[in-house]
Amino acid sequence: MQNIIIRNISVVNEGSTTVQDVLIRNGRIEKIAPQISGAEGKEINGEGKHLLPGVIDDQVHFREPGLTEKATIQTEARAAVAGGTTSFMEMPNTKPAALTQELLEDKYNIAAKGSLANYSFFMGVANDNAEEVLKANAKKDRVCGIKIFMGSSTGNMLVDNYLTLEKIFSETELLIATHCEDEKIIRTNMEKYKQEKGDRLSAADHPLIRNEEACFESSLVAIQFAQKHNSRLHILHISTEKELQLFGNMLPLSEKRITAEVCVHHLWFTADDYTKYGNLIKCNPAIKAPHHREALWQGMLDNKLDIIATDHAPHTWDEKQQAYLQAPSGVPLVQHSLLMMLEQVKAGRFTIEKMVEKMSHAPAICFRIKERGYIREGYHADCVIVDLHQSTTVTKENIYYKCGWSPFEGHTFPAAVTHTIVSGHLAYENGQFNENQPGQRLLFNA
Template identity: 50%
Template sequence: MPEQILIKNASMVNDGRILEGDLLIRRGRIEQIAAEISVPENTRVLDAGGLTLIPGMIDDQVHFREPGATHKGDMQSESRAAVAGGITSFMDMPNTNPQTTTRAALEDKYLIAEDRSSANYAFYLGATNDNVEEIAALDPKQACGVKVFMGASTGNMLVNSEKALEAIFKDAPILVATHCEDTPTIQHLEAVYREKYGEDVPIACHPEIRSAEACYLSSSMAVGLAKKHGTRLHVLHLTTAREMALFEPGPLDNKMITAEACVHHLYFDDRDYENKGNFIKCNPAVKSKTDRDAIRKALVEGRIDVIATDHAPHTLEEKLGSYFKAPAGLPLVQWALPMVFELYHERLITLEQLVEKTSHGPARLFNVSERGYLREGYWADLVLVDLRNPYRVERGDVLYKCGWSPMEGERLRTRISTTFVNGQVAYRDGRGVNTAVTGQRLKFDR
């Protein structure tokens, strides 16, 4: 039985408001929220004076590499890094080995995560050119969504059959999430740059090869298919200014088409390739400052509905390879939430907007049951953050199995103080991750 905990004197950010007060956790859930709560018997008191209390981040896009590539990461190692970063729930992608393209494979992944994941978890069913019947038969409560790779990336799950795409968008019983890059455009540009540089293409050319045009061609196609078939579409990791016009501003609640931005595309731009090199090589690519600033603006306008990580670890040895050999993907969950708080410190977003994009929005978008808010009766997935405790990220701090971070050397102004998962202290700054705490399978109100 989880212990009973009373959090006192917290600055609570929730439902578009900031309230000073107390929060009582009992049996894993939020029992009471009030301006002041008397201390019940047998209750542990945690004084949160000077700290900010928010719902835990719900990360709708991670690659924890299990099964099939556990030398890079696994459910246990990466979920522990996630809770250290204030992420209390995650949704893992299907490009594993074996691929998660059947309902049986989906249930196998749930079994892998059970009793091993420090955070709550859900999984996507992956689309292929020939598993439309499997998608159509999916129980909407079994998966967070259907993932369609409309561009080639890690895992070789490209869906490029026009017939298959039409059927997926027409028959998917739940949200369709897309990776949008036009593969023929990218292949043509790869050939152009190989002709110019051979195998030694400078990493700074990555956003020119994985180009803005390649992104727009694919994302506009996805939006067109969704409008044609009335699909509930969620376009992942947008990276260009031009794409922002494809999405409507305002609250997500009545939208059939929503959009995601990732922390690294909000934080880095193409000037960072000089210092970071392959450490920020990802698909879609980190692009220009103009693109980054347009995504930040779209975040405020409500064209971007959620913020995620696309956490995708690779070994240090792999990342130190040449351009074409170094795989795309960054490990991000441990410092993702502090990276988003940098937008708050730069006065680009408010705390209320930050919580909407990292917790409230993902919960509503995916119909996550009883999570994502500070509400009485909801599961106590909570994060206490210190907004005035700057530090520099060092390699020795890294909890990822891959052992490195693109954030090394970066100065962040917000520190994760304590993370609660299902009412239990899963992480305390200075004490590390509580390995006895495990997450639960996410449930969906569908």
């Protein structure tokens, strides 16, 4: 593996930014110093640019196996790397869903052959596979966690059996990640709005059907289970102001047993944007009224919300062009999440150090990822170089998602990702990929 020396770059890490040289050797960060001499390898001039730890996205849907008309692990990992995401954790609702240990390992085998980014996969839970899920306890150093769709139907993965939930929460040794929306509330709301509007239902009705109450009630149940059994619970994609009262900020993240994630689209869009984007931003949980977005920003800055992620969920363009009730929920985001948040940095919403904390450090802490998430000597070299003086205009030609579209097409971000290094391998450089070395399986401190 080629050595890499990055010269005179602003290193953003652990709350501070300092100009340093960085030497990468044998896949690891060997030295960080104001000046490194005597080292040989590929030199990158970092003057005027920033070096960040690679983004760790704890929630993506890469659709393989079974839904590969939408995406594959290879295509979406490529898009991730182009956007500065070096590691991902992928969800089990593929076809077939990852509901057995064998099916889970099949996904790891696919990634080992073709994922340009580092990877991990969640074990899936159904009402009838608790014993199979608990076998993952023996793999807790090699599997990121288990995923429960609590009260929100996704294929055969709706988990509404309290005996199953009781068993999982009481016996698992892994982190439990939950999608929390109450299906009964959603169905009641759906019938109400169908009666009122019939064929006139549109994406603008989505946050009324999948409303604040549906999110809060389900999140509350998950937290009650976790508190009862002292489980490690991570609630995904918080989207409402009301849910924030369920989370605390009195403990450091490393000591929290209950944590929460906010997604980039809930920090960017509001319900006002359905007029422009329609089904393109239809997702679950729904993007809601502007006051929710403002509350989510504050909750993230106050450390009630611990991680920023994407819930990257691609569908084909034709699927999204269907009528509201037929169009699937989900937005492709993993290539543009870092640029989205860098735009917010430049707008003064938060500092680049805080952004790095939420997108790199915090996922590593929350999931106990081994030797990643920081720019530290001895750690795996997962890092991204960004130029805050360049801009990036999203076009059909530079969208790497297999689905081929993005709600950001035509938008110009006031920053650019120039280089992405994955486990010491220069995987992306100024629009070009180097795909001769796959990413690595993430390991965890059990």
